Amino acid sequence: MEVIIKTPEKLVIRTDLNYSLLNAVRRSVEEIPTLAIEDVEIFKNDSALYDEVLAHRIGLIPLKNDGKITSKSSGTLSLKKTGPGTVYSGDFKGDLKIVYDNIPLTILEKDQEIEIVATALVGTGLQHTKHVPGLIYYRHLFEVKSGNVKIDSIVQNSFGVIKPEKKGNKWVCDLNDAQTDEIKTLDKESISDSSEFLLFVESFGMLDSEKIFSKAIETLQKNIEAFEESLK
Secondary structure, three states: OEEEEEOOOEEEEEEOOOHHHHHHHHHHHHHOOEEEEEEEEEEEEOOOOOHHHHHHHHHOOOEOOOOOOOOOOEEEEEEEEEOOEEEEHHHOEEOOOEOOOOOEEEEEOOOOEEEEEEEEEEEOOOOOHHHOOEEEEEEEEEEEEOOOHHHHHHHHOOOOOOOOEEEOOEEEEOOOHHHHHHHHHHHHHHEEEEEEEEEEEEEOOOOOHHHHHHHHHHHHHHHHHHHHHHOO
């Protein structure tokens, strides 16, 4: 494996893992336990939004999941505001940290009031997508035969995640759809999937991208162990 990009928001890895294992890791992100707002008590809502719509918006606010998360972890947030003005996610106060403070929730006119208490509980993406901490996906690198001037030019001028690499009489490269279509138009036999993949992890802010990747692998490992145990 080779780490190409590593930031809290995005992790890109070059790997030769097989398709089935990569797909299993991708699916495991839905089973990572995270804290998300589950219960919303609305004591006052003078805004134009129905309580149900407002509660749905609040439920999708991403929360920072720092520290150890257990099945019993929880937290509360409260909001009390008087208009005029926009109500933002950052107006919530409490023992949980909101990832993005500038998510607009509703608008209050002069003297309109809003008062809410929200409770966050632990769950997984199998229960609701609000618990999914990010995305994991992957794509093949390409192998392209060199020797055709036009095709070589397309490859050399590509702007993929990795720079084109010459290996023998072939290029190993990361191309977009337009570039692959153009090469196939010139010579459809010259391009094929490489045995290598690019694996992408993109965080929604609840967990760092590297932690999402490691927790997805941990989750997959636990599922494999559970499956092996069931066969005994």
